[in-house]
Amino acid sequence: AQSVAQPEDQVNVAEGNPLTVKCTYSVSGNPYLFWYVQYPNRGLQFLLKYITGDNLVKGSYGFEAEFNKSQTSFHLKKPSALVSDSALYFCAVRDIPGFQKLVFGTGTRLLVSP
């Protein structure tokens, strides 16, 4: 079965510094990978996806993610963190054979301090 792992429960970063939220995947076949963000008391919001093409994917709110096949990773990055980026971030992968279903990681809480 497809799966993703988010090794960090929480990431702390100072405002203005670059941030990285880690995700590794395990899939059979080509990976379809996603990042979602969940702000307090709000639903999940789509950030970006990797289907094929360039390994660096750009998404919403200045986020980007780098697909690395050799390391089976899909880390989320942002060059300069904002306090408003503080939220819960989920990595997800398309499941097979039920390929309409997303399999989510356990989430990483990002805390950006002023």
Place this chain on the structure above:
Amino acid sequence: GAGVSQSPSNKVTEKGKDVELRCDPISGHTALYWYRQSLGQGLEFLIYFQGNSAPDKSGLPSDRFSAERTGGSVSTLTIQRTQQEDSAVYLCASSLRFGDYEQYFGPGTRLTVT
């Protein structure tokens, strides 16, 4: 509205009672999904609909859980004889069409079984 809506936003029920959770997807979205988010865990897939049919019911935790979708729009998730372990946030998402993997999530229904 522009987004996925869910009702109620919060539901407190006694153990053994039945509950119904409602999801209104984005207009025109043919695929609809239900997930469950439990405290300390990631998102757990429950069921998805393509139109009014549910080709994948593998995620429903028990036969106390059922879901339907009528008119290709509104969906209802029903939990019969609720148990305390059913307490969670139930999230609904929709996507434009089959094979479109960008899922848009609603704000969720927080269910508490006492």
